[in-house]
Amino acid sequence: MAAAIELDRVSKRYTLGEFRGGGDAVRDVISASVRRMVRIERAPQPREHWALRDVSVTAEQGETIGIIGRNGAGKTTLLKIVTRITEPTSGVSRTRGRVGALLEVGTGFHPELTGRENVYLNGAVLGMSRREIERNFEEIVEFAGVARFLDTPVKRYSSGMYLRLAFAVAAHLQAEIMAVDEVLAVGDLEFQRKCLNKMDSLEEEGRTVMFVTHNLDAVARLCRTSIWLDGGKVAAYGPTKEVMRAYLTSGAARSHERAFAGEAGLPASLELVRILDASGAPATVLPRDEPFVIEVQFVLHEPVPTLDFAVFLHDLRGLRVLEEAWSETAPAERGAPGRYVARIEIPALLAVGEYVTGVWLGSVYQTLAFETDILRFRLQGDSHGRNDRIVQLGLPWDVSRANVSD
Amino acid sequence: MTSLLTSSFLLRRASAGAARSLVAKGWGELMTGIDRIRVIGSGRRGGSDTSEKLTMPPSGAVASESDRRSRHRRSETTGLRGPEPDSWIENAPTKGRRALNLREVWAYRELVFFLAQRDLKARYKQAAFGVGWALVQPIVGVVVFTIVFNRLAGVSTGDVPYIVFALVGFLTWLYISSTVTATTESLVGNAPLITKVYFPRLVAPLGALVPGMVDLAVGSGLVVGLMAYYGLAPDARLLALPLCLLGMMAAALAVGLLLATINVRYRDVGKATGFLIQLWLLGSPVAYPSNLVTGEWRWVYAVNPVVGVIDSIRWSVLATEAPGPELIVSAASLAILLFLALRYFARTERSFADVI
Numbered sequence: 001m002a003a004a005i006e007l008d009r010v011s012k013r014y015t016l017g018e019f020r021g022g023g024d025a026v027r028d029v030i031s032a033s034v035r036r037m038v039r040i041e042r043a044p045q046p047r048e049h050w051a052l053r054d055v056s057v058t059a060e061q062g063e064t065i066g067i068i069g070r071n072g073a074g075k076t077t078l079l080k081i082v083t084r085i086t087e088p089t090s091g092v093s094r095t096r097g098r099v100g101a102l103l104e105v106g107t108g109f110h111p112e113l114t115g116r117e118n119v120y121l122n123g124a125v126l127g128m129s130r131r132e133i134e135r136n137f138e139e140i141v142e143f144a145g146v147a148r149f150l151d152t153p154v155k156r157y158s159s160g161m162y163l164r165l166a167f168a169v170a171a172h173l174q175a176e177i178m179a180v181d182e183v184l185a186v187g188d189l190e191f192q193r194k195c196l197n198k199m200d201s202l203e204e205e206g207r208t209v210m211f212v213t214h215n216l217d218a219v220a221r222l223c224r225t226s227i228w229l230d231g232g233k234v235a236a237y238g239p240t241k242e243v244m245r246a247y248l249t250s251g252a253a254r255s256h257e258r259a260f261a262g263e264a265g266l267p268a269s270l271e272l273v274r275i276l277d278a279s280g281a282p283a284t285v286l287p288r289d290e291p292f293v294i295e296v297q298f299v300l301h302e303p304v305p306t307l308d309f310a311v312f313l314h315d316l317r318g319l320r321v322l323e324e325a326w327s328e329t330a331p332a333e334r335g336a337p338g339r340y341v342a343r344i345e346i347p348a349l350l351a352v353g354e355y356v357t358g359v360w361l362g363s364v365y366q367t368l369a370f371e372t373d374i375l376r377f378r379l380q381g382d383s384h385g386r387n388d389r390i391v392q393l394g395l396p397w398d399v400s401r402a403n404v405s406d
Numbered sequence: 407m408t409s410l411l412t413s414s415f416l417l418r419r420a421s422a423g424a425a426r427s428l429v430a431k432g433w434g435e436l437m438t439g440i441d442r443i444r445v446i447g448s449g450r451r452g453g454s455d456t457s458e459k460l461t462m463p464p465s466g467a468v469a470s471e472s473d474r475r476s477r478h479r480r481s482e483t484t485g486l487r488g489p490e491p492d493s494w495i496e497n498a499p500t501k502g503r504r505a506l507n508l509r510e511v512w513a514y515r516e517l518v519f520f521l522a523q524r525d526l527k528a529r530y531k532q533a534a535f536g537v538g539w540a541l542v543q544p545i546v547g548v549v550v551f552t553i554v555f556n557r558l559a560g561v562s563t564g565d566v567p568y569i570v571f572a573l574v575g576f577l578t579w580l581y582i583s584s585t586v587t588a589t590t591e592s593l594v595g596n597a598p599l600i601t602k603v604y605f606p607r608l609v610a611p612l613g614a615l616v617p618g619m620v621d622l623a624v625g626s627g628l629v630v631g632l633m634a635y636y637g638l639a640p641d642a643r644l645l646a647l648p649l650c651l652l653g654m655m656a657a658a659l660a661v662g663l664l665l666a667t668i669n670v671r672y673r674d675v676g677k678a679t680g681f682l683i684q685l686w687l688l689g690s691p692v693a694y695p696s697n698l699v700t701g702e703w704r705w706v707y708a709v710n711p712v713v714g715v716i717d718s719i720r721w722s723v724l725a726t727e728a729p730g731p732e733l734i735v736s737a738a739s740l741a742i743l744l745f746l747a748l749r750y751f752a753r754t755e756r757s758f759a760d761v762i
Contacts, residue, residue: 006494014760080759084497084604087756093497099604107602110524112531117524124520125603153531 003096004177004208005059005082010091012077012232016047051077053232054091059225061096061176064202064209066223066240068247073229075212079103079179082210097176097208100126104181106166111155115146115165118154122169136172143194144168171198178202181212196221196385220244256282258374267304270369272297273359275377276343288381288392289348296342296359298369300335306364307335311344314356321350321390325360335363351392352383506752511606518609521596522616525588529617540624543580548573551693561694566724570632574723575692575716577625582658582712583683585618589662590679593670597762607755611663615655629723643722650718653740657711660744667751670762691716697727708732711740 052074059065067075080086081093083101101107108125109118119140123133133140141147144165146157154162180199199222202209213219219226219240226243228236236246257274276293277283286292294311310325324344356376361369383392530536548569555561556568563571592614593600593607600607633639669675690712691698699707707713714736717729729736 081497084495085601086759087497087499089499091498094494095497096494099495101603103602108599110528112528113524117527121520121524124517125599125605127603127605130516 002061003058004061004063005057005096005210006092006094007055007057007078007082008092008094010052010055010078010081010088010093011050012052012074012081012086013089014049014051016049050232052081052088052229055229055232055234056091057227057234057237059208059210061208062203062206063225064199064211064223066219066226066243067210067212067229068219068226068243069229069235074232075229076103076181077232078229079181079210079212082177083179095177098127098174099177099179100170100173100175102126102170102173102178102180105163105170109154109162109166112153114153115150115157119165119169122166123173126170126173127175128173132174140165140168140172143171167195171195175207177208177210179210256284256375256377260369260371266368267302268298268300268307268361268368270296270298270359270361270371271339273357273371273374275357275375284375284377285380286377288350288352288379289394291345291347293343293345294357296361297340298342298361299339300337302337304335304363304368308363309342309359309361312358312360313346313350314358315353315390319390321355322346327364349391349393350379351387351389352379352381353387354378500753500756504752504756506608506748506755507606511608511612514606514609517605518613518616521610521613525613526617526620537620537624540621541628544573544577544625544628547576547580551576555693561698563695564726566638566720566726567632567636570629570636570638570724571695571720571726572693573625573629573632574720575690577622577629578654578716578719579687579690579692579712580625581618581622581654582715583687584621585615585655585658586662586665586683587679588614588617589658590665590669590675592662593666593758594673594676594762600762601759607758608751611659611666614662615659618658619655633724638724640723641725643725647719647722650715650722653711653718653737654715656744657715657740660711660740660747663751664743664747667747667754670754670758686710686712695726696729696732704732705735708735709739711736711743714740 055074055078057065067078069075077086079101080103081088082095083099083103084093084095085101085103106122108122110121113121119137120130120133124130128136141150144161144167146161146165149157149161154165157165196218199209199211199218203222209222211219211223223240225238226236226240227234228243228247236243257272259272260270272295274282274295275284275286276295277286278290278292280293283292296309296311298309300307306327308325308327308330310323312323313321315321326342354376355378357374359369359371359374360367386392530539533539535542551572552569555572556563561568589611592610596610599605600610665675665679689707689710696704696707696713696717714729714733717726717736718733720726721728
């Protein structure tokens, strides 16, 4: 396989300060240099930010490379250099073949123009020729499902229609190299699935794709090779599985325990909440198909009759998917002073996704501690593309053929 | 007459004047840059100071089966824009002077048209009067000029009725002023594109040259009508009009491009442009003939490229007095301005996405 993208020790520096944040006027520059001349003020140390530092990557033709990392790790800057939107401060980026930049959907869409007009405009902006757009026009419209509204200005479109049309154009860009940034995070579920399928087919068509996302499931599905950027540097680069493991276990994403100072004067105080995987190790990313444990440590400074506590889980939509209280199964005699460690095992039933855990501690009569959003964790696994459900049980089907013909 | 080609021709021939020969040298450099890119495009390893150069694959890379497949796929999808499939495009830091990649701008010519079309369509959407607006401005302007300059100030325009004389000047001026304004805003106004997709940045200012031509075409209807009314018929000199219009566009581009490039970093430009254009109107022979300026001053006056542009257009359409040697000054001034604008643009172009 020949290389399609080569980055050779690419660095990118952004200068902050003088030319940033409202100081963009000649007046400021002049007054600053006058002040410097009369020695009122020394030349400010230019505040620099290295968005990328010595990044070397090679993508073979037809390869899909995932780029992961925290916000501000340089992921988008990397795409901007590959696509030539901006130049590197040092190093060289080389690409072979036409490069398509999908850094946002609907780049260049004009609200006053109709859907049809915007398809042509957006296509041209992405680098398609008129002929190419014409050839794909029917398919684009069908993919977006907006045929009835083609001659309506897009400012009257619903945001869903707008995004679908925009993605449809982008998806039909026939560039040898595609740089894709988070565009899958748009649209309704059905459309997202369509987009993921489209991404799948890109690789089959021999396109080289660089793909930036926070959606780790998508990276795991689409990319064999991944890069983990941390503070502009390559923290890991190689097979997606290994990079992903390195990233997730680095603690870069979430913290797996939370300690509390405890409030004075109350009969009880919360000390520590943490999440443990099936083997008992603290974790923030857990396999979906294994049980996990939520551990709560607290201290009772004095007897608390009818002691009770509960843990609950919210998904990121804010839905309380689970709440378990001790009182439901607790013995009648309870609440003696001392240090407690309470563990509850959650069986493998929740769907793939992000969850936030909270704890309530109190008695029948009062609330002693109530903490929401204590820890965020992720259940990782195969969602089979059904991201809307709350529980994922994998229940067996009983299927038999009726009317078997002879 | 004031066209690019003519002026560079004139400049190459000009032997006297250090400034002129400097400019001629500069043009040569710019042109050499273009030639070099063409050479590189044909597959040979190129010079070292262009930041997007096309080179052969690194040594050792042999065309593989997949390469051939990709070439095949490419030939199926015709009309693709961009470089040959087997050549590398480099993105490296700009160091020092940098030639404009005009070949690439040519490859993106459709985008020039699409951006122009977008601006035109957006301008007339939900405007009931539509293109009629392209007539209102020249009519009102010329009526005011006629009252103020012709009736009150008694400006004389020889054989040509003042109203026709002023209309031709004013239509030209409207093109230049509106296009300079549009061009100045063309980079900042397309910031969402510049920060999210790659295209040769020159496409945006070039696109801004087009909408004004539509207004001009509509307004020309008025000229034709008035000339018929006064029994004025154009002669063979009209053949030079396309060249004159090219000069007009070059003048708008030179000033607009310079301002647009500065505007990327210093937004003050956008605020100053309106004011500067008003002053510029007074210093251009729009409402009065340029022969009103006499003596040594006419050389200074002719430094304004619009003087040469409007004089040539009037000469071509209305058969007025042929522009004298001042035209050379105008053309030289235009060429210098355009050269400086393009050079400044080429040098800073690659950092637009970071600064804008």
